[in-house]
Amino acid sequence: xxxxEVCQKYDITADTLRYYEKIGVIPExxxxxxGIRDYSEEDITWVENALCLRNAGLPVGVIAEYVRLYRMxxxxxxxxxxxxxxxxxxxxxxxxxxxxxxxxxxxKIERCNQAIESGKCGR
Amino acid sequence: xxxxEVCQKYDITADTLRYYEKIGVIPExxxxxxGIRDYSEEDITWVENALCLRNAGLPVGVIAEYVRLYRMxxxxxxxxxxxxxxxxxxxxxxxxxxxxxxxxxxxKIERCNQAIESGKCGR
DNA sequence: TTACTACTTGGAGTTTGCTCAAAGTCAAGC
DNA sequence: GCTTGACTTTGAGCAAACTCCAAGTAGTAA
Numbered sequence: 001x002x003x004x005e006v007c008q009k010y011d012i013t014a015d016t017l018r019y020y021e022k023i024g025v026i027p028e029x030x031x032x033x034x035g036i037r038d039y040s041e042e043d044i045t046w047v048e049n050a051l052c053l054r055n056a057g058l059p060v061g062v063i064a065e066y067v068r069l070y071r072m073x074x075x076x077x078x079x080x081x082x083x084x085x086x087x088x089x090x091x092x093x094x095x096x097x098x099x100x101x102x103x104x105x106x107x108k109i110e111r112c113n114q115a116i117e118s119g120k121c122g123r
Numbered sequence: 124x125x126x127x128e129v130c131q132k133y134d135i136t137a138d139t140l141r142y143y144e145k146i147g148v149i150p151e152x153x154x155x156x157x158g159i160r161d162y163s164e165e166d167i168t169w170v171e172n173a174l175c176l177r178n179a180g181l182p183v184g185v186i187a188e189y190v191r192l193y194r195m196x197x198x199x200x201x202x203x204x205x206x207x208x209x210x211x212x213x214x215x216x217x218x219x220x221x222x223x224x225x226x227x228x229x230x231k232i233e234r235c236n237q238a239i240e241s242g243k244c245g246r
Numbered sequence: 247t248t249a250c251t252a253c254t255t256g257g258a259g260t261t262t263g264c265t266c267a268a269a270g271t272c273a274a275g276c
Numbered sequence: 277g278c279t280t281g282a283c284t285t286t287g288a289g290c291a292a293a294c295t296c297c298a299a300g301t302a303g304t305a306a
Binding site for chain 2: 049052053055056057058074077078080081084085087088091092094095097098099100101102104105106108109112113115116
Binding site for chain 3: 013
């Protein structure tokens with residue numbers, strides 16, 4: 001799969017894909033004889049992993065660190081778990097804050113709607 | 124309430140509070156005769172509002188726009204509601220992505236734990 | 247009055263995460 | 277063989293959200 005196909009599939013730019021590879025958010029991608037990226041199934045899986053975690057707000061440095069540990073093999077299971085657990089906690093905290101904000105937005109929306117319905121809007 | 128007390132209360136820096144005021148994320152704060160900020164109850168409520176929405180990831184520009192509309196009075200209920208609803212949708216989407224990521228982390232953590240328990244770790 | 251500290255402002259600097267540009271390389275079609 | 281277009285690299289540039297700094301002022305304590 002070419003870089004173009006991958007970025008169309010996931011709606012990201014080729015620059016971002018190359019950037020992720022450069023900083024280790026995904027491992028080095030398979031290349032053709034000519035040096036052109038040719039994403040394998042496994043490469044794609046790494047891309048999906050990276051996008052999922054990035055969309056959830058995990059810093060690229062943390063994801064890169066996880067990938068680095070993963071590629072070091074079986075000795076790093078404990079470190080990997082510790083990293084993952086720490087990120088899980090961060091994410092959980094973030095989720096709670098977002099639920100708070102959602103409630104706050106809902107209350108505000110409700111108040112706006114009441115004002116609009118009661119004809120208050122625009123005097 | 125002085126700026127120092129406010130930033131201790133909410134664990135943010137005075138620079139951030141001044142920055143929020145400057146860009147309109149909170150309205151202009153009450154001052155003493157000498158020009159020093161003296162946060163009123165209402166000012167504090169605005170600070171809490173700003174922090175809640177910021178912690179949930181809303182851009183400062185959007186929060187500032189809401190504050191601007193709010194201060195324009197009753198004519199802006201419809202615009203305010205539209206802004207809030209749009210942000211609510213963003214937030215909802217983000218929440219779903221984070222839940223996905225949480226599941227992904229949990230699966231990874233589980234796999235690490237199994238490897239660790241089965242003595243695979245460290246050979 | 248004189249220190250001293252905490253505040254003030256405006257503006258520059260930092261970090262994160264991309265994003266773009268320049269210059270060169272590769273592969274396919276004519 | 278030559279052109280074309282998509283790829284390659286390196287490095288600079290950019291936006292968001294702070295964060296820090298310098299220079300000045302305000303209020304208190306001795």
